[in-house]
Amino acid sequence: MVEKKSGGHRGHGEGSISLRKDGRYEIRITLEDGTRKRTYAKNKKEANEKLRQLQQELHQGTVISGKQQTLEQYLKEWLETHKQTIRPRSWERYEAIVRLHLVPTLGKLTLQKLTPQHLDRLYLQKLEGGLKPKSVAAIHGMLHTALDKAVRLGLVSRNVCKMVSPPRTVRKEITPLSAAQARKLLEAAKGHPQEALFLLALSTGMRRGELLGLMWKDVNLVRGVLQIRHALVRMPTGQGYQLAETKTSKSRRSLVLTVPAIEALKKHKEVQQQWKEAAGPFWHDNDFVFCKPMGEHLDPGYDVLVQLKMLLKKAGLPDIRFHDLRHSTATLLLEQGTNPKIVQEILGHSQISMTMDIYSHVLPTMQIDAMSKLGDILEDADEVSEEEEED
Known part of the structure; x- marks a missing residue:
């Protein structure tokens, strides 16, 4: 960050301009009460003009100090x-x-x-x-x-x-699918143009926006891993959707793919190549893993949520939200005894407390299984001890 003015303590009326990491300029000026007023500019010319205006307003007594600011x-x-x-x-x-x-x-x-x-x-x-x-x-x-x-x-x-x-x-009650219900949904999705999307949702716990923002450059089908770097996010009212970086560092993560997911993605890529050839010069080359037949991003509503509702009805399953597929992944992993820390990393939660709070309904089952295993271990230890005494 390069300061226009530097040195020791700035007195009343002095100002400074500094370049921020986001490319904008920050203008600061010291007021009579010792507080500083800050504002921002897109370029250096605008920054110099804003600093000049602030100094003029301060001289005229029209600038508002921090203590007066509403x-x-x-x-x-x-x-x-x-x-x-x-x-x-x-x-x-x-x-x-x-x-x-x-x-x-x-x-x-x-x-x-x-x-x-x-x-x-x-x-x-x-x-x-x-x-x-x-x-x-x-x-x-x-x-x-x-x-x-x-x-x-x-x-x-x-x-x-x-x-x-x-x-x-x-907290809104979650309604995860059981293992049997998840298999029914995947069976109903077979042959669907976005079959791989629903399989990936259940096998990775990815958020809807993360799935729709996934790009082929972030998928390695040879190694069987993918990187989550982007998400498709809704813009302010009436402005559609855009690709954005994931919200937090924990959301940016690497996931290992299951064998069925790898095979489904390979098949999906082949179908997408056919779409591309059919579209010719009208193909939108956005590199999206999941897209429409012309290459545009999927609509989170009709192309994903509405399709999920249709598949649930076809499979005879309860009506759930798309986000409940993510809950299903986490619940199934925890029920299998997966370390909660691993589940946290898979889901991209910022803290493990968030994971345990959301999926507290699984804890009683986990405790029963854990105590049962501990009982088996202790019983085996007793048997070994008795055999040693006989020897």
């Missing part, structure tokens, strides 16, 4: 600075939370005057107004993240969200 002003600035660093759909949700829930209620308060009591009253008001606990918890989570940044910037001395408990949310 929650509305801060959150709008926070949203703008994060627009390029988070997924479009996530940013759209954050913007809606700010616009619909925070600005109308707490927006006029200065950051310094925001208290835990304000948040308690807001959450109660939202719940009484019919908002679901999960939605109120989302408001709390976003505000918590935004105020953490305010603390780091020195705009406030504490994050009031840490002093408030958000509403407790009830």
